[in-house]
Amino acid sequence: MRKLSLGIIALGVFTLSFATPFSYAQKSRDSNPEFARAKKELNEDYYVLYRIIDKLSRANDNASTSWRVKLSDKYALNGFADEANLIIVPKSAVEQLSGNPDAIACMVGREMSHHIRKHQAIGPIEKASLKKQIQDEVVTQLKANESSKRGWGMGLGLVGGVLGVSTSGIQGMVNNSTDSASAKMIQEKESELNKRIAETSSRIEKEADEDAFIYLTRAGRDPKGCIKYLEFISRDPNAEADPSNPQIPGRIQAYREFVERESPVKFKKEGTANLSRLSRPLQFTSVDNGTALRINASGGTTKSQIDGF
Secondary structure, three states, X not given: OOOOOOOOOOOOOOOOOOOOOOOOOOHXXXXXXXXXXXXXXXXXXXXXXXXXXXXXXXXXXXXXXXXXXXXXXXXXXXXXXXXXXXXXXXXHHHHHOOOXXXXXXXXXXXXXXXXXXXXXXXXXXXXXXXXHHHHHHHHHHHHXXXXXXXHHHHHHHHXXXXXXXXXXXXXXXXXHHHHHHHHHHHHHHHHHHHHHHHXXXXXXXXXXXXXXXXXXXXXXXXXXXXXXXXXXXXXXXXXXXXXXXXXXXXXXXXHHHHHHHOOOHHXXXXXXXXXXXXXXXXXXXXXXXXXXXXXXXOOOOOOOOOOOO
């Protein structure tokens, strides 16, 4: 989930409204100077992402580090974790989820989890590199096999000369057997690689899904927003590591079961305590020549009015 083109931060005043129980547009929720500055300087999408990252960071005690977020113009439905604490968010995803900020928060929270847990995604580039490594290993083995076949050829030639018979058929069998063994070796190694990739991908996505539940719950949001998000990205075949064997339907079911058996009370208490201690909204800075937003690490714990995302 990497390497997408970047969006541009547009400056100017705008109106933001969601058909949800809360609205970023309510003036009573913009009384904090940093929120007011964000609303004035950032475009709609970046304002939403700033408010979400600020709240998730403080509620989950992850405000001691800075986060960067970039909007991508490339059409996609899922977010991406890249570089150091960089979250790449497709504009198309924000637009289509604009009526469900909890789903957007899930997308962001999952990518935060990938960074915090230091997950190493195995995408097409990494997979191609690993397959090349397998091929290189087999080439090395083939060279050894070639030496063996040459030895067989010399021996068979001597035997044929002594007995006065042709040994070309036997030599062909040796060559075919060696080539077949090499092809089988590649097939077995690639099969094992694909299995390891699938297992790793399943594990890290499950961990990110469950972390998102905790992050949203601590922030006082509805963790079922992740069900909406997972259903949303299930429409994008590129969201699956192997489109022929989709994993997202199983993840949705596993997440539903996780929500049903997990008690949110503990996480809500933890989030309330963290927000009380880290009550100052995080500051933001435009970076990368205005193509990204950095939400800075917490610089203090001075009390100030706290509102929703």
